[in-house]
Amino acid sequence: xxxxxxxxxxxxxxxxxxxxxxxxxxxxxxxxxxxxxxxxxxxxxxxxxxxxxxxxxxxxxxxxxxxxxxxxxxxxxxxxxxxxxxxxxxxxxxxxxxxxxxxxxxxxxxxxxxxxxxxxxxxxxxxxxxxxxxxxxxxxxxxxxxxxxxxxxxx
Numbered sequence: 001x002x003x004x005x006x007x008x009x010x011x012x013x014x015x016x017x018x019x020x021x022x023x024x025x026x027x028x029x030x031x032x033x034x035x036x037x038x039x040x041x042x043x044x045x046x047x048x049x050x051x052x053x054x055x056x057x058x059x060x061x062x063x064x065x066x067x068x069x070x071x072x073x074x075x076x077x078x079x080x081x082x083x084x085x086x087x088x089x090x091x092x093x094x095x096x097x098x099x100x101x102x103x104x105x106x107x108x109x110x111x112x113x114x115x116x117x118x119x120x121x122x123x124x125x126x127x128x129x130x131x132x133x134x135x136x137x138x139x140x141x142x143x144x145x146x147x148x149x150x151x152x153x154x155x
Contacts, residue, residue, distance in 0.1 A: 032107075032117040040104050042127030050074045050155040053128075054084060055097060058146035065093045073099050074155065097147060100128045106147075110134045128152060
């Protein structure tokens with residue numbers, strides 16, 4: 001009889017612990033999603049379609065991708081990508097992040113595959129992402145990437 005009581009108590013503790021883990025996980029993923037949704041709506045409400053910004057990437061990539069670039073967008077289309085201080089770059093290396101909308105899409109895609117979006121900061125009045133740390137596959141090494149948007153100007 002004692003063995004049955006012990007087993008029953010252990011099973012009860014396991015159920016309580018598993019319920020606690022599930023609810024904590026949901027709150028962690030919902031916070032980045034709600035921040036993204038709110039910021040994307042704010043960005044859309046501003047009606048900004050022509051702008052310039054500096055993008056700094058951080059990743060386990062080739063050195064030319066790590067160079068800060070100035071991206072210019074006119075009518076929601078990227079018109080130029082140059083190195084800060086001048087010089088040409090391979091625009092394809094920045095194709096996933098060459099507009100604010102594409103950066104929002106990268107964040108959403110990471111959330112959709114249950115990846116981690118850490119240390120995300122959005123501009124308080126315009127909504128665009130300022131700092132984003134993406135980890136699409138938390139159990140995979142070296143796929144993390146950070147994006148930093150600065151020097152944003154409406155054109």
